[in-house]
Amino acid sequence: MEVDKGKGEAEETRKVAEADRDTVTLKSSDGKLFEVSKEAAARLSTVLAGMIAGGSIDDNGTDLKQIGSEALENVVDYCNKHANSIPSAALISSSISFNTAPFKEPEEWERKFVDRLSHDALFDLVEAANFLGMERLLDVTCHKISEMMKGKSPDQIREVFNIKNDYTKEELEEIRQELAWAFYDD
Amino acid sequence: MEGAPPASRPGSDSLCEEFSKAALGSFPSPSWSDLPIDILISILQWLELPQALAFASVCTTWRAAAIGAGVPCSFAPWIMSWGKHLKETHVHGRCSSVVTCNLYHPVDVKKYYGVSFQRVALFFAVEPLTDG
Numbered sequence: 001m002e003v004d005k006g007k008g009e010a011e012e013t014r015k016v017a018e019a020d021r022d023t024v025t026l027k028s029s030d031g032k033l034f035e036v037s038k039e040a041a042a043r044l045s046t047v048l049a050g051m052i053a054g055g056s057i058d059d060n061g062t063d064l065k066q067i068g069s070e071a072l073e074n075v076v077d078y079c080n081k082h083a084n085s086i087p088s089a090a091l092i093s094s095s096i097s098f099n100t101a102p103f104k105e106p107e108e109w110e111r112k113f114v115d116r117l118s119h120d121a122l123f124d125l126v127e128a129a130n131f132l133g134m135e136r137l138l139d140v141t142c143h144k145i146s147e148m149m150k151g152k153s154p155d156q157i158r159e160v161f162n163i164k165n166d167y168t169k170e171e172l173e174e175i176r177q178e179l180a181w182a183f184y185d186d
Numbered sequence: 187m188e189g190a191p192p193a194s195r196p197g198s199d200s201l202c203e204e205f206s207k208a209a210l211g212s213f214p215s216p217s218w219s220d221l222p223i224d225i226l227i228s229i230l231q232w233l234e235l236p237q238a239l240a241f242a243s244v245c246t247t248w249r250a251a252a253i254g255a256g257v258p259c260s261f262a263p264w265i266m267s268w269g270k271h272l273k274e275t276h277v278h279g280r281c282s283s284v285v286t287c288n289l290y291h292p293v294d295v296k297k298y299y300g301v302s303f304q305r306v307a308l309f310f311a312v313e314p315l316t317d318g
Binding site for chain 2: 127138139142143145147149151153157158161165167178179
């Protein structure tokens with residue numbers, strides 16, 4: 001137990017120390033801790049940027065209850081790789097307007113980064129990127145997912161992603177007619 | 187009586203079980219059909235029209251996302267223009283050029299989808315502008 005005397009002072013020192021640190025500690029849903037550069041976190045994630053600016057970063061590990069350790073490790077890994085290998089400004093510019101400005105294709109290292117992931121890991125990472133407001137990582141993961149669909153029919157896509165077909169027979173027939181020009185020869 | 191565990195609240199307990207069964211479904215791993223709609227829309231922006239239509243046909247949630255993203259899922263008319271770029275691609279050692287048409291939504295012209303055609307053969311190219 002801490003004595004009251006000097007507590008305020010300790011608190012003050014802790015706060016100063018926290019402000020001086022150039023990393024932030026993130027805690028996954030299963031309690032694992034990860035360090036990430038404060039600069040990269042703030043630049044790549046709007047949510048973390050907001051937390052850093054708002055002072056809601058916990059020195060002992062900021063709780064990210066929605067993100068498991070594997071996904072968080074990938075997020076941190078991505079931030080570190082990004083900080084090391086990218087001339088910054090180039091990638092921040094991607095705008096969100098739908099299909100008006102083509103998105104910048106993933107860089108070679110970003111492709112490799114997502115290519116090594118299992119389906120489940122990719123799924124968790126895309127959700128984590130979305131949750132943390134990491135626009136670029138979301139683009140990169142979504143690009144990877146779109147690549148997995150290319151050249152495939154709806155049936156093949158369902159198979160790849162293990163998705164149940166929840167259409168009725170009638171709806172399916174309607175869709176089949178709509179898509180006949182693109183996918184079916186008859 | 188008071189210290190005993192709440193033996194029978196039959197309704198809520200079995201309901202809970204039902205719910206968790208329903209939530210887990212038959213897929214123990216995360217279900218791609220339940221991705222949040224904004225993620226699905228982010229995926230759609232990387233797809234050309236034929237692939238976006240295939241996406242829309244996968245399941246009802248994906249269709250809802252596609253409609254939200256402006257993918258023309260019905261026989262609605264769209265405006266077509268030639269895309270600016272002609273691209274050379276090398277597939278399996280053969281060189282072919284591909285031209286892209288853009289299909290614009292008649293109401294919201296900011297939304298458009300690309301469709302790639304092989305320039306020489308004029309075959310409909312489901313495979314979009316990638317180098318393999």
